[in-house]
Amino acid sequence: MNISYKSPGDLEQTRFEKIHSVIFDDSKKASLMIAKEISDLIKEKQKQKKNCVLGLATGSSPISVYQELVRLHNQEGLSFKNVITFNLDEYYPMSKDDINSYNHFMNIHLFDHIDILKENINIPDGSVPIEKINDYCNKYENKIKKCGGIDFQLLGIGRTGHIGFNEPGSNYNSITRLVHLDYLTRNDARKSFFGIENVPTTAITMGIRTIRKSKRIVLMAWGNNKSSVVQKAIEDKIDSNIPASYLQDHKNVTFVLDNAASENLTRIRTPWKTGYSDWNDELKGKAVAWLCEITNKSILNLTESDYNENNLSELLIDSSYYDLNLDFYKKIHRSITGWPGGKPDSDDKARPERSEPPRKRVLIFSPHPDDDVISMGGTFDRLVSQGHEVHVAYQTSGNIAVSNSDVLKFLEVIDSIFPDCASDNNDIIDLLKDNTEIINNARVREIAASIREKESLAATRFIGLEDKNVHFLKLPFYETGTVKKNQTSKADKKIILDIINEIKPHQIYAAGDLADPHGTHKVCLDILFDCLAVLKNKSFMKDCWVWLYRGAWHEWPIHEIDMAVPMSPNQVLRKRKAIFYHQTQKDNVMFQGDDNREFWVRAEDRNREIAKKFRDIGMSDYTAIETFKRYHF
Numbered sequence: 001m002n003i004s005y006k007s008p009g010d011l012e013q014t015r016f017e018k019i020h021s022v023i024f025d026d027s028k029k030a031s032l033m034i035a036k037e038i039s040d041l042i043k044e045k046q047k048q049k050k051n052c053v054l055g056l057a058t059g060s061s062p063i064s065v066y067q068e069l070v071r072l073h074n075q076e077g078l079s080f081k082n083v084i085t086f087n088l089d090e091y092y093p094m095s096k097d098d099i100n101s102y103n104h105f106m107n108i109h110l111f112d113h114i115d116i117l118k119e120n121i122n123i124p125d126g127s128v129p130i131e132k133i134n135d136y137c138n139k140y141e142n143k144i145k146k147c148g149g150i151d152f153q154l155l156g157i158g159r160t161g162h163i164g165f166n167e168p169g170s171n172y173n174s175i176t177r178l179v180h181l182d183y184l185t186r187n188d189a190r191k192s193f194f195g196i197e198n199v200p201t202t203a204i205t206m207g208i209r210t211i212r213k214s215k216r217i218v219l220m221a222w223g224n225n226k227s228s229v230v231q232k233a234i235e236d237k238i239d240s241n242i243p244a245s246y247l248q249d250h251k252n253v254t255f256v257l258d259n260a261a262s263e264n265l266t267r268i269r270t271p272w273k274t275g276y277s278d279w280n281d282e283l284k285g286k287a288v289a290w291l292c293e294i295t296n297k298s299i300l301n302l303t304e305s306d307y308n309e310n311n312l313s314e315l316l317i318d319s320s321y322y323d324l325n326l327d328f329y330k331k332i333h334r335s336i337t338g339w340p341g342g343k344p345d346s347d348d349k350a351r352p353e354r355s356e357p358p359r360k361r362v363l364i365f366s367p368h369p370d371d372d373v374i375s376m377g378g379t380f381d382r383l384v385s386q387g388h389e390v391h392v393a394y395q396t397s398g399n400i401a402v403s404n405s406d407v408l409k410f411l412e413v414i415d416s417i418f419p420d421c422a423s424d425n426n427d428i429i430d431l432l433k434d435n436t437e438i439i440n441n442a443r444v445r446e447i448a449a450s451i452r453e454k455e456s457l458a459a460t461r462f463i464g465l466e467d468k469n470v471h472f473l474k475l476p477f478y479e480t481g482t483v484k485k486n487q488t489s490k491a492d493k494k495i496i497l498d499i500i501n502e503i504k505p506h507q508i509y510a511a512g513d514l515a516d517p518h519g520t521h522k523v524c525l526d527i528l529f530d531c532l533a534v535l536k537n538k539s540f541m542k543d544c545w546v547w548l549y550r551g552a553w554h555e556w557p558i559h560e561i562d563m564a565v566p567m568s569p570n571q572v573l574r575k576r577k578a579i580f581y582h583q584t585q586k587d588n589v590m591f592q593g594d595d596n597r598e599f600w601v602r603a604e605d606r607n608r609e610i611a612k613k614f615r616d617i618g619m620s621d622y623t624a625i626e627t628f629k630r631y632h633f
C-alpha cells in the first residue's frame, strides 16, 4: 500500500469500508498527491532502467492530475521517455481527430505537452471496422500483457459505478471489448456532444479483469454527485450492478476522494455508528438533525431512548438529552431572520447578523449572470428594500450559455431596425444558421455576453437596484469561447481584489458550491477565497462578514446553516419574476446539468423543501427559505 496518503488514524473509523480510501479537502490537493505517486513510480523505474506502464483515464476527474504531470515535466524535468500508456477506453465509432475523442482529450491534456514517445501511446481505436473489433480488442489485451502488465492504473468512476466503460452488469472476468453505454453515462456526456442524441451508444473498453490485473490502482472521485456510488462501491457487498465494487478484491487499490465525494461514507455521514466520534458542536448538531430525520420527530420531541437506540448514547455522557435538544433548537431558531443585513436598533445576540451599521454596503458575487437571483433572489430583494447599499458583481460573462438561435434572433432584430448594419452581420448570421455547436467567434461571443448583461440589468432593475451598482467583471479565465476554461491567473484575482477594495463591503455573498469540482462556481469561489486571504489584514475587512449561498442544485445540510431567510408567497413570486428576466436561460437551456427542471422550478422546489425541513424539526411553517453559511476567513 502506498504510504504517501494519510490513512485515518483509527481503524474503527473505517470498519465499514472494504477499500482503502483517503479523503482530501479538495480535488486539487488530492490530484497533486496522485501525480506525485505517478512521478515517483516513473523515476523509480528509470533507476531500474525499466519501462513504466501506466493505465490512463479520461473525463473531468484526471484533468488536474495531468496538469500537474505536465508541470512536473516542464518545471522539474520529469521525463516520460520510459513510459508506455494504455488508455481505458474510447467511444465507438469515433475518429481520432474528433474533438470528443479520447485521443484528442489525451493529446490536449497530456501527450502534447510531455516527451512521451508517440509509439508508446495506446488508446483504443474507435475507427476499427466493426467486423475487426474482436480481433482488435484481443490484440489490445495482448499488448498490455507483452509490456509486462499495467504498473499503475488511474481510474475515475461514473455515476453508474462504471470503471472504464464497464457499465452495471459487466462480468468480473471481462476483458477488452465493445460495450453498450448506459443511459446515465450518455446523459452525463451530452454537454460536450451538444445533446444526448449525438453521444455514441457504444464504446471499446478494457475489461474488469484487465483493470484488476494492474499492480496498483488509484480511483479518483470528486464532487457530491459521486458520493452515493462511492459509498456503495466501498461499503456494500461486491455487486455487478456497481462494477467499481469489484475492486474490493484487489490487494493494492486506493480510492482518493475529496470531501464532497466522501460525504456518504459511514465515517463521515454518521461517524457515531463507527464507534469513533470526535464530538464538537457541529457534529452534535449533525447527529440531532439526523436523529430527527430517522425518527420522523421534531427536535423538542426527541427522547432519551431515541438517542440510546440510535448509537448516540455517547452524547448523553456529558449532557442530558433535553439540553442537547434545546441547544440545537436554539441554534436553528437563531438562524432565522427576515433581516439578512441585520435588524437596525435591535438586540442582535439572537440574530445571525449584526445590527450595526444599520445601512450596510453589500457585495453579492454571482458566478454567472443569474446565480444571484436563482440562489438568493429573495434575500437580494430584502437587502435592497431594507435600504442597504447593494452591489452585484457578475464574475463571468456567461456568454457560452447563449444558444446560437438566441444570438441570431437578436441580430435579426437589429438588422430589421437598422438595415444599414445588415451587411456587416451577414457573415455571422450565415455562421449561426448553419451551426449547432458553440461558435468560437469573438463577435458572436460579444453579442452573447451583451444579451446576458441586458437580461441581468432587467432583473436587477426589477429588484430596485440602480445600474451603477451592477458590475460585469468578465473574469478572463472564462473567456475562451469554449466549454474548456483557462487556468486562473493574477488578472482574475486583481479584478476581484479591486472591486472589494473599492466597495469595502460589510457583507459579501458568494456561491459556496464547494461540491462542484471543476465548474465555474468553484473556480470563482477559489479566486474569492485567495483574495480574502490577501485582504484579511485590511482594517475594513475586520467588519466584513462573508455569507455563502448554494447554487441551483444543492442545499446546505440543516446543521450547517447559519442564516435562514424566509420568503412570503409574494416574495416567491417576485423571485420567480426576477429569474424570468434571464430569458436565454429559460426553456431550452444550453448547460442544464443532470436536472431537467428549469432554474426557477429548481430554486422554488429547493426553497420549499428546506422550509419543510425547518417545519419538520419544529420551526415555524414558512412557504420558502433561502439559506446561508458563514465563511470565517
Ligand code: F6R
Pocket: 056, 057, 058, 059, 060, 061, 062, 088, 089, 155, 156, 157, 158, 159, 162, 163, 164, 165
Ligand atoms: C474515462 C472512463 C470513465 C470515467 C468516468 C468518470 O476514461 O473510463 O470511467 O472515468 O465516467 O468520468 P468523470 O471523471 O468525467 O466524472
